[in-house]
Amino acid sequence: MGLMGLTGVHRGRRRGITRRDPARQPYPDLVRREFHQKAPDRLWVADLTQHATGEGWFYLGVVLDAFSRRVVGWAMGDRPTTELSVNALKMALVNRRPEGGVVHHSDHGVQYTASAFERAMCDGGVRGSMGRVGDALDNAMAESFFATVQTELLDRRSWPTREALRSAVFEYIEVFYNRRRRHSSLGYLSPDDHERRWYTLNQASIATATTSYDQSALSG
Secondary structure, eight states: TTTOOOOOOOOOOOOOOOOBTTTTTTOOOTTTTOOOSSSSTTTEEEEEEEEEETEEEEEEEEETTTTTHHHHHHHEESSHHHHHHHHHHHHHHHHHHOOSSOOEEEEEEHHSHHHHHHHHHHHHTOEEEEEEEOOOOOOGHHHHHHHHHHHHHHGGOOOSSHEEEEEEHIIIIIITTTOOOOOOOTTSOHHHHHHHHHHTTHHHHHHHHHHHHHHHHHHE
């Protein structure tokens, strides 16, 4: 890198926006910092972040599959509302259509303890999980994703409008991050390539499980 005149970019400290609702009962921690998963759609992690534009704050909410680090749901807006977290979850459910029982892990923010979000999880057959208040390590995978976005996109330039940042975030997630960005934790594969390899290696067992399920459904 030195010979080529290249320097690395370094991660800064992420600005948190978590505000806990003391009137709501949090979910138990079903993850306990064990983010490694052997298959897709067993554990999703979620969080919100904010970034300044020339028009004011811009907010991004995401849902990641812990198995591949793929962004399976996202939502953007100009306020950190519950609708942001609900829309990200709904996109994840539409994109993935999990069999049921997938764990959704987040912090204690009001966006994740609101009754509207609880209804969305219940409707989707999703189990809630939350880490401890003020402990970033309990949601380390989501924190790591936002640190990466901050380093590779958000802090690389100034953003005059929310629309400019919205377009850039969309392209980063859907064109670059999910399809092309390599992760050392995935054997230097992109999230899409990591999942594609898993489905290829497990194609026979998936087909067997599907056939067994269909036969039991017909007999029932």
